[in-house]
Amino acid sequence: MSTKVINIQDKQAQDELQSYKEYTLNAEQYYLIDQAFLIPNNKIPFRVFSLHGQMLKLLLDGDDNNPAVIDKTTADDKSDFLIKSSDIPLYQDYLAMLTQTDNAFNGDKSKSAVIVKEQSKMVMKDLFANPVSRQTVETVRDTAGHIIKCIFEEPEVIHDLLTLKKHDFYAYMHSVNVAVLTIGLGRILGLSEQTIEHHGIGALLHDIGKTTIPVEILNKQGKLSSSEFNIYKTHVAQGVKIMKEVGGLSDESMLIVLQHHEKLTGKGYPLGISDKEMKTAGRIAAIADCYEYLTTPRPNKYGLKPYEALKTIAAEKNDYDRTLLAAFVKMLGKMDAAS
Ligand SMILES: [Fe+2]
Structure with missing residues (x-):
């Protein structure tokens, strides 16, 4: 897109x-x-x-x-x-205190979900600020596990796990949202929990290559020039390179890093692969990534309403897997009904 x-x-x-x-x-x-x-x-x-x-x-x-x-x-x-x-560690302690306090939320699952989201965001903020290591992959695995547990216990908390605030448009926040959507879609499709975990880990790390892109390009107000966009697109190959060097990522997770900007029509990047080469993991990530991008406000654009974003994606339905897209719409419909 x-x-x-x-x-x-x-x-x-x-x-x-x-x-x-x-x-x-x-x-x-x-x-x-x-x-x-x-x-x-x-x-x-x-x-x-x-x-x-x-x-x-x-x-x-x-x-x-x-x-x-x-x-x-x-x-x-x-x-x-x-x-x-500089007060983030104090905020983390405060959240930890809340999770240990009986009845801090009177059994309100949505608040427990928001704690998982807040903790996931802070893990991802650290991850984007520091070199990735094998330990990082383990931390990301734990984070994916917490999100999965939340969604499997109470599917409607997906809404609470997503952040769509106008002043929170950073790569780490986008990654948490894409992971939540990817995990939610995997659940509604009935994929195995192990596969969903691999997808969640891949989604949390899918944009790690953005750490190599100049901030002037990442934060640019307005449209990127074609040469800037060419540089931006290298975040995919850079992400794959980083994660291959670090190791410890499954093939399923790596597919999400590699294929999240590909399209079934072959118009995506970096490889412009066609229908047959695009795996389920990549197809799921492409939908989640595009939807998150469209719905989140950023410096150069308003965030679309969920139905507007879905309409935009549906208009380009040949780019996306129709069966997965139908399941995604169903998942969001349930989310809306619950909110
Ligand atoms: Fe990306």
Whole structure:
């Protein structure tokens, strides 16, 4: 699928675009957290900010000596919430505390799912920031396992596992979303749990080659030039190279890294393989990757609504496996019904 750029004309949209730019510049300093964990009366030993346009507002001013108490107004606020990246370890401790607290969520499975998502995102953030090792592959295997457990216990939590926030468009977040969609599709297709695990691991690592692409290209506002797009496309071959050097990845997982941008019509990349050469793993990943790309807002485009994204993909149905696409639509339909 070609990159879709929406023309932005109105003032409000221009302001939003500006805030994306500002946010991208500061992105390394801040980390977006999920509001679900701002539970009233809980104490947190770190600061929480809310994002309003380009402005960050300090909402909770906690530290080790004086933890902040979460109030109801903050918990009900509909903003995007950020913490300093340097406070991520404290946030991880806070999440771990919540998972150990009996009835922290009154048996609400969706909140437990959001914890899995938050922990998965942090694993992936580390993974994209540091060289990949065999240990990384094991950590990714554990992460895939947690997502699988969540979805098999309560399939409708897929919705809670997906992040579609406008200020959270990083490669690590995309990878968690693609893994959730890939695992969910594998489940509805009745694939074996082992195959689903291999697919989940591959999906979490499918864009690892983006670590070799210049950030100017990854974060560019607007459409890539053809030479930039050629560089962007090398992330697939780079990902395969990285994972071959590291080792420890199954053939099924590697297929997801290699084939997630291929199309049945042969118009994909990097190899432009045809129908027969595209394996189930690649076909699943291609649908999940495209859907996630279309629905997530990024600096140069709005995120489409689920039905709009599905319509866009269906319009190019020869590029995608029709049977898998039908199962994917069914899965999302169930998700919508549950939400
Ligand atoms: Fe990719």
